[in-house]
Amino acid sequence: MRRLTALLPVALLALGLPALAWAGAQQYEPLSASVQAALSGAIADKKPPGSSFKDYAEAVEWLSAMSPRLAKRIPNQEYRLELLRAIHYEATRAGLDPQLVLGLIQVESGFRKYAVSSVGARGYMQVMPFWIKVIGQPTDNLFHMRTNLRYGCTILRHYLDIEKGDLFRALGRYNGSLGKAEYPNLVRGAWNQWRYERQLAMGQPASPKP
Template sequence: MKQGVCFFVLLLIAGAAVAGAQKYEPLAASVQAAMHSAVSDRRPPASSFRNSIEAVNWLEEMSGRLARRMPNQESRLEFLRTVHYEATRAGLDPQLVLGLIQVESGFKKYAVSSAGARGYMQVMPFWVKLVGGKQDNLFHLRMNLRYGCTILKHYLDIEKGDLFRALGRYNGSLGRAEYPDAVRAAWEKQWHYTPKPDFKPK
């Protein structure tokens, strides 16, 4: 009984650590302008992959891993293409972004946290007022991922590439290990990907 209670308490502590949110911080005008430009809703190109072989390999592998959480294949492939594009556009590893989404929302499009964070990447609504436009819908697939990737890249820039601290800022738990460790574990254990070598005919 005592062991069961201890385990339940540990689960509550871990849950509280993960269920954080970005904190409002004033931005320099130049940073605000740059982030506004980054989240502006421009039409994406046809693909963010180097070639069709890379696209097929990555989408096939990631689709298989995500199928249990997103049973609809069409929605799953649209989601994965958008993750790859928005992560690449922001200069992030798509595998890291998938790990973050797993921890933040469990791949639930309409997830809302107790703090009010929204969507796949659990973006706080104050970002819309700060760097976006009032018409921006954080439950829209590409909009949510664009905001989330832009915010994470902003925090990485602030922390000079220190992922541990950047993830802490993203979750509003700077200096604590639970959230960065959870994202890294999801990234490395569930979403690690080694590209297949390009086929070169003789």
């Protein structure tokens, strides 16, 4: 019975069904002044200067590939595309694979904007509120789409840097379960569901608009 319970979230992900959110519980760790300043700077610039896509064709293909996969969770197409553009921008800005971030959000919150965990983690990427005091501003709202994504991507990048690129350990830190395999494996499984290969041919109809 214990084994079946442990495998249930993996089975739900494999079937494309929404699993219970794995609430983020990042643990507070004292930061050096230089690291704190760097993270604060990464959080501060809220408004993107423009698209994070290399070109129009990449934008069309990526949005066309990702949007149908997210449609059941977010039926509103306009908001869905806005979220996808924001995820791509914030992930790229932090040096992360946008599909990895999609997988993490799927596991952490099931794409629920106002998700709140039992330990108080908030939003799409289940960011713990203590981060606002550590690297943000008192007015930062973790339920705001781009603010939540900015924090989440910056924090994951920070953990990857601490772990020298070890994704398994970085994901464990992100979820507050360092050393345990279940959460990193869930995120990796979800990540695989969002992978895609570029196949856009010249002259192919462009939809949706990037």
